[in-house]
Amino acid sequence: MKETYILFITILFVAGCSSHNEQTLQCNEVNYVQEFPHEVNLEGIKPLPLNLVGCVDMKPADSLLIFKVDEGEYFWKIYSLNSNGFIADMLPRGHGDMEFASLPHSESVIPTDSALYCDFCDDARQTLFRCDLTRTLQQGRLALEPKFSYRKYEGAYPAVSLSDTSVYIKENVGSDGYIRFMLVNGERQDFAGIGNLNTVRVKENLNTLSAVTCINRKRMMAVEAMLRMNQINVYSLQSDSSFTICVGEKLDDVNEVDGLSKRMRRKYYGSVVTYDNYFVALYQGTSMSDYIQGKGKSSLQFFDWKGNPLLCIKLPMVATSFYIKDNSDLYVFSSMEAEEALYKYDCTELLKSIAGV
Template sequence: MEKVCYLFLLTVLLGGCSTQKNNQDSYVVCDSIVYVSEFPEQLSLPEVQPLNIEIPGCVDVFNVDSVLICKFYRADYFWHLYSLNTLRPLGNILRNGNAKGELLDLPGSEMDFIKDDSLYCSFDDSNKSSIYSVNLTKTIETGQLSYTNEVLSSDHKFLWAYQLNDSSFFLIKSYRMFGRKRSMLTHGVERDVNPGNINEAIPQKECNAIAATSAVNAEKMMAVEAYLHLPQINLYSLSSPKNVTLSLKPELESYSHVDETSKRDWYSYCGSMRAYQNYFGVVYYEKPYKDEWFEKVHNSSILFFDWEGTPLLKVSVPFQATSFFIYGNSLYIFTSCGEEERIYKYACPSKLRLDA
């Protein structure tokens, strides 16, 4: 069904952005679009020596407070734990297998929280339609995996699931083969979350035409998706009509154009994301997708926005970052590119510090 497209002759300029409404079917967009032209602050990181930690084969890292979690695809255990303060190993957990307490695939959609003075991390297991919650404090203290899990009904089978609280989950599901459908599951009742047309954006040939990384702020009930092969971010509320698309280039690119284009001509734009109380950040590349086939590396940047979509800071990184996280007054950047996996530690920009 065709939709009427409205052209606004007057654009509103706010903090390096221009805003307009959008109703075009060939784009995966929210109800309004903000074109991000600049950031109020920019920072270039110097080259430094990596941390003295050997993590060969690691594919990603994140933290839960002072616990560093290194993720591995092909290992007996998916998570290897370290102390961020000392870099001392704290044990390996989440065994690869099909027995009780074991997983068939590397988990995702991690959400960390503190309960009864203990550090917890929840994550999804789409193979078993389950949400796990690991008590990291008890697990480290006892050397035994301490966890609970909740199996969702087969009616709610998902690709990714985020646990927001004891009774609410944000789900992203496969939809009509190559599409993605978002919904909220609360006390067993499911409702669609569909800002703009993002649930109706369905490629005909390649599901990766709309592949995206995602993150959630449970307190603010906000979700954000950054697209791997489209220069844009979709930011939307899980509890209200608030939603916006952040275009990272002067013009949007249609997912149908990507879908029809040979992969050798694709570009890679956005990568790993992290969500914090007052802002979120995304790794950004803008590099030819085919360079990944030949392991050609590029410099990168990390773009930070508040939860209204306002640009905060652009951090230029002197290597190809895989992911990042912030702990206290330090910014940690991980790269899996090059001869070996490495973690770099930098002083955190003041506006991003979590202990401020």
């Protein structure tokens, strides 16, 4: 009789507690990372003497840095790394020809032997433009070419041109999830091997599934570092290969993260940049309330293209974005401090530890 009671009670408790369905977002494989083979702490230094007031983000373009300005006359401020100085304002705000109504997004740099290009998306025109930065700076006039209209894909975010005939699109469907696909000669091609990335949906907040995304054209790989969850999703654009990196012991439960109140939100990744032999994600790993107050310290997590951890650089500040130039100089931009600032570190010796990758 006693056993029957215990069994009955257990069943009832299990039934009572099973209202929460655990769900993880993941690719074909999951690599759990507990530690990095090399870890380094960088010390605080003085920022470079640049006027970055109002800048909200930084995008590297070879020897240039593009600083994005959310409110102002122009959306881009261009600085040269060669002279460490301001060069030009670009993308004027407005509704006229060659003017932009809102801050462009999905920047992607394409260096060639003859010129440096930067693609970006303009939501007002729903067009992916290619800007010839070299010609624009030489002539003092915006040299723009429309590459692709995403009018059919209003939620495209990002849309990245892969070649003259193909475009990568990640699109939000309604307000509960994202789908990723490619357009090749106008024909849609879905990715078959990306786990459940295209099918997981949320009820409360789309940003539970939002990520910073970087496409490596050379390797035809996409890297998505999640804003609100402790994971990075990496997948091939031309094969079924994909994996998820979880820095921790367990992948976050999507439903649990989605159900968190604003006060309990966490901030994980803020930026991701890919290179030929590795990619780097800017990790915050803190509560959102600390993050917005500029409390805590960011770190840069380096991984090879198989998902193995290589190096972790712990920064002395909360960073917004970064750039590693020529495997030597590390530039870190922070918009979270009292004043927007750019820091430069010589990391030549440090980066030698992963040079053989």
